[in-house]
Amino acid sequence: MAWTEERVEELKKLWSEGHSASQIAARMGGVTRNAVIGKVHRLGLSGRAAPAKPKTVTTEVREAVATAAPERERRAPVRSVLRDLPPIGDFGSDRLTVSSIGTDQCKWPIGDPASEDFHFCGQSAGGGKPYCAYHAQLAFQPSTSRSARKERTAPALPRPIRAVS
DNA sequence: CCCTGATTCGC
DNA sequence: GCGAATCAGG
Numbered sequence: 001m002a003w004t005e006e007r008v009e010e011l012k013k014l015w016s017e018g019h020s021a022s023q024i025a026a027r028m029g030g031v032t033r034n035a036v037i038g039k040v041h042r043l044g045l046s047g048r049a050a051p052a053k054p055k056t057v058t059t060e061v062r063e064a065v066a067t068a069a070p071e072r073e074r075r076a077p078v079r080s081v082l083r084d085l086p087p088i089g090d091f092g093s094d095r096l097t098v099s100s101i102g103t104d105q106c107k108w109p110i111g112d113p114a115s116e117d118f119h120f121c122g123q124s125a126g127g128g129k130p131y132c133a134y135h136a137q138l139a140f141q142p143s144t145s146r147s148a149r150k151e152r153t154a155p156a157l158p159r160p161i162r163a164v165s
Numbered sequence: 166c167c168c169t170g171a172t173t174c175g176c
Numbered sequence: 177g178c179g180a181a182t183c184a185g186g
Contacts, residue, residue, distance in 0.1 A: 003178085020169065035179050037170060042177070046170080169186075176178080 001030035003039060015040055018048065106132035108139070 001007075007028065014024045021040070022033040031039075040046055101107060106121035107130045123132035131139050 022168080032179070033170090034181080037172095038177090038179050041171075167186100170184095172183075173181085175180095 008039070008043070011036065011039060012043070012045065015045060015048065103128065106130070106135055108132070108135035 003011075010028060011024060014027065015036075019027070020033075021036040025031050025033040025036045028036075101120050101122065104125050106123040106125045108121040109118070110121060111118040121132055121135055123134070125132050125136075129136065
Protein backbone atom coordinates (compact mmCIF):
# COMPACT_ATOMS: atom_id res chain seq x y z
CA MET A 1 0.00 0.00 0.00
CA ALA A 2 1.35 3.35 -1.04
CA TRP A 3 1.71 6.51 0.98
CA THR A 4 -0.92 8.59 -0.72
CA GLU A 5 -1.38 12.19 0.25
CA GLU A 6 -4.43 11.29 2.30
CA ARG A 7 -2.65 8.54 4.18
CA VAL A 8 0.29 10.80 4.91
CA GLU A 9 -2.09 13.38 6.33
CA GLU A 10 -3.74 10.74 8.46
CA LEU A 11 -0.35 9.60 9.63
CA LYS A 12 0.71 13.13 10.56
CA LYS A 13 -2.50 13.68 12.45
CA LEU A 14 -2.36 10.45 14.44
CA TRP A 15 1.33 10.83 15.16
CA SER A 16 0.93 14.38 16.39
CA GLU A 17 -1.90 13.22 18.62
CA GLY A 18 0.54 10.97 20.38
CA HIS A 19 -0.49 7.56 19.08
CA SER A 20 2.25 4.99 18.98
CA ALA A 21 3.58 3.64 15.70
CA SER A 22 1.90 0.28 16.21
CA GLN A 23 -1.40 1.92 17.08
CA ILE A 24 -1.27 3.99 13.94
CA ALA A 25 -0.35 0.98 11.84
CA ALA A 26 -3.29 -0.99 13.22
CA ARG A 27 -5.68 1.91 12.77
CA MET A 28 -4.71 2.73 9.20
CA GLY A 29 -4.13 -0.79 8.02
CA GLY A 30 -1.96 -2.05 5.21
CA VAL A 31 1.22 -1.05 6.98
CA THR A 32 3.35 -2.33 9.81
CA ARG A 33 4.63 -0.25 12.67
CA ASN A 34 8.05 -0.36 11.02
CA ALA A 35 6.59 1.23 7.94
CA VAL A 36 5.00 3.92 10.07
CA ILE A 37 8.22 4.65 11.91
CA GLY A 38 10.16 4.72 8.69
CA LYS A 39 7.72 7.15 7.14
CA VAL A 40 7.66 9.32 10.21
CA HIS A 41 11.42 9.63 10.03
CA ARG A 42 11.43 10.38 6.34
CA LEU A 43 8.88 13.10 6.97
CA GLY A 44 11.18 14.47 9.61
CA LEU A 45 8.59 14.56 12.37
CA SER A 46 10.12 12.05 14.73
CA GLY A 47 10.09 14.52 17.57
CA ARG A 48 6.72 14.64 19.27
CA ALA A 49 4.90 16.51 21.96
CA ALA A 50 6.00 14.95 25.20
CA PRO A 51 3.10 12.80 26.48
CA ALA A 52 4.39 12.71 30.04
CA LYS A 53 6.47 15.15 31.96
CA PRO A 54 9.75 13.70 33.07
CA LYS A 55 9.38 13.33 36.81
CA THR A 56 12.39 13.43 39.00
CA VAL A 57 12.95 10.48 41.28
CA THR A 58 12.59 12.62 44.35
CA THR A 59 9.26 13.91 43.10
CA GLU A 60 8.00 10.37 42.64
CA VAL A 61 9.13 9.40 46.11
CA ARG A 62 7.47 12.42 47.63
CA GLU A 63 4.22 11.61 45.85
CA ALA A 64 4.38 7.99 46.87
CA VAL A 65 4.90 8.90 50.50
CA ALA A 66 2.10 11.43 50.40
CA THR A 67 -0.30 8.91 48.87
CA ALA A 68 0.63 5.96 51.04
CA ALA A 69 -1.75 4.95 53.78
CA PRO A 70 -0.54 5.04 57.36
CA GLU A 71 1.34 1.97 58.52
CA ARG A 72 -1.56 0.71 60.60
CA GLU A 73 -3.90 0.70 57.63
CA ARG A 74 -1.43 -0.98 55.37
CA ARG A 75 -1.01 -3.89 57.77
CA ALA A 76 -3.47 -6.65 57.18
CA PRO A 77 -5.40 -8.39 59.93
CA VAL A 78 -3.40 -11.50 59.19
CA ARG A 79 -4.70 -13.60 62.03
CA SER A 80 -8.33 -13.33 61.02
CA VAL A 81 -7.70 -14.60 57.54
CA LEU A 82 -5.44 -17.51 58.37
CA ARG A 83 -6.77 -20.86 57.35
CA ASP A 84 -5.55 -24.22 58.43
CA LEU A 85 -2.14 -24.45 56.81
CA PRO A 86 0.39 -24.82 59.55
CA PRO A 87 3.82 -23.29 59.42
CA ILE A 88 6.28 -25.89 58.32
CA GLY A 89 9.03 -26.87 60.70
CA ASP A 90 12.74 -26.22 60.67
CA PHE A 91 14.39 -26.69 57.35
CA GLY A 92 17.83 -27.49 58.62
CA SER A 93 20.88 -25.77 59.87
CA ASP A 94 21.80 -23.90 56.70
CA ARG A 95 20.78 -20.29 56.68
CA LEU A 96 19.60 -19.09 53.33
CA THR A 97 21.03 -15.80 52.30
CA VAL A 98 20.09 -13.55 49.44
CA SER A 99 22.78 -15.16 47.34
CA SER A 100 22.24 -18.77 48.31
CA ILE A 101 18.47 -18.96 48.01
CA GLY A 102 17.10 -20.85 45.02
CA THR A 103 14.34 -19.78 42.69
CA ASP A 104 11.88 -22.35 44.01
CA GLN A 105 12.52 -21.63 47.66
CA CYS A 106 10.25 -19.54 49.82
CA LYS A 107 11.59 -16.00 50.10
CA TRP A 108 9.69 -15.02 53.19
CA PRO A 109 12.17 -13.06 55.29
CA ILE A 110 12.87 -14.23 58.80
CA GLY A 111 14.55 -12.13 61.40
CA ASP A 112 16.09 -8.71 61.28
CA PRO A 113 17.61 -7.92 57.89
CA ALA A 114 20.32 -6.01 59.68
CA SER A 115 21.17 -8.99 61.82
CA GLU A 116 23.67 -11.76 61.19
CA ASP A 117 21.14 -14.58 61.38
CA PHE A 118 18.69 -13.00 58.99
CA HIS A 119 17.57 -15.59 56.49
CA PHE A 120 14.69 -16.81 54.39
CA CYS A 121 12.08 -19.49 55.01
CA GLY A 122 13.43 -21.62 52.18
CA GLN A 123 10.61 -24.14 52.02
CA SER A 124 9.71 -25.40 48.58
CA ALA A 125 7.74 -22.74 46.75
CA GLY A 126 7.26 -24.23 43.31
CA GLY A 127 5.87 -22.90 40.08
CA GLY A 128 8.10 -19.87 40.15
CA LYS A 129 6.19 -18.55 43.11
CA PRO A 130 7.97 -16.48 45.72
CA TYR A 131 6.59 -18.12 48.85
CA CYS A 132 5.75 -21.54 50.24
CA ALA A 133 2.09 -22.43 50.75
CA TYR A 134 2.04 -21.18 54.32
CA HIS A 135 3.64 -17.82 53.67
CA ALA A 136 1.75 -17.38 50.44
CA GLN A 137 -1.47 -17.24 52.43
CA LEU A 138 0.05 -14.55 54.60
CA ALA A 139 1.29 -12.56 51.65
CA PHE A 140 -1.57 -12.92 49.20
CA GLN A 141 -4.87 -12.45 50.92
CA PRO A 142 -8.07 -12.51 48.91
CA SER A 143 -9.93 -9.28 48.53
CA THR A 144 -13.46 -10.56 48.58
CA SER A 145 -16.27 -8.68 50.23
CA ARG A 146 -16.69 -4.95 50.33
CA SER A 147 -16.61 -5.00 54.11
CA ALA A 148 -13.40 -6.95 54.11
CA ARG A 149 -11.88 -4.39 51.79
CA LYS A 150 -12.81 -1.63 54.19
CA GLU A 151 -10.50 -3.05 56.80
CA ARG A 152 -7.63 -3.41 54.42
CA THR A 153 -6.89 -1.24 51.43
CA ALA A 154 -3.61 -2.89 50.48
CA PRO A 155 -2.01 -6.34 50.59
CA ALA A 156 -0.12 -7.31 53.71
CA LEU A 157 3.50 -6.42 53.91
CA PRO A 158 5.74 -9.44 54.47
CA ARG A 159 7.22 -8.27 57.73
CA PRO A 160 7.35 -11.04 60.32
CA ILE A 161 9.17 -10.08 63.46
CA ARG A 162 10.06 -13.51 64.82
CA ALA A 163 11.39 -16.63 63.20
CA VAL A 164 8.75 -19.16 62.27
CA SER A 165 10.82 -22.27 62.83
C1' DC B 166 7.16 -11.66 27.44
C1' DC B 167 4.92 -7.48 26.23
C1' DC B 168 5.91 -2.95 24.35
C1' DT B 169 8.36 1.69 22.54
C1' DG B 170 11.06 4.48 18.86
C1' DA B 171 15.71 4.50 16.17
C1' DT B 172 18.66 2.85 12.77
C1' DT B 173 20.44 0.28 8.92
C1' DC B 174 20.45 -1.22 4.35
C1' DG B 175 18.81 -4.19 0.44
C1' DC B 176 15.22 -3.53 -2.42
C1' DG C 177 11.28 6.11 -0.99
C1' DC C 178 10.14 2.02 1.32
C1' DG C 179 10.03 -1.15 5.23
C1' DA C 180 11.93 -5.64 7.44
C1' DA C 181 15.35 -6.62 10.48
C1' DT C 182 17.63 -5.30 14.14
C1' DC C 183 18.94 -2.60 18.07
C1' DA C 184 18.37 -0.33 22.55
C1' DG C 185 15.56 0.69 26.03
C1' DG C 186 11.11 0.36 29.42
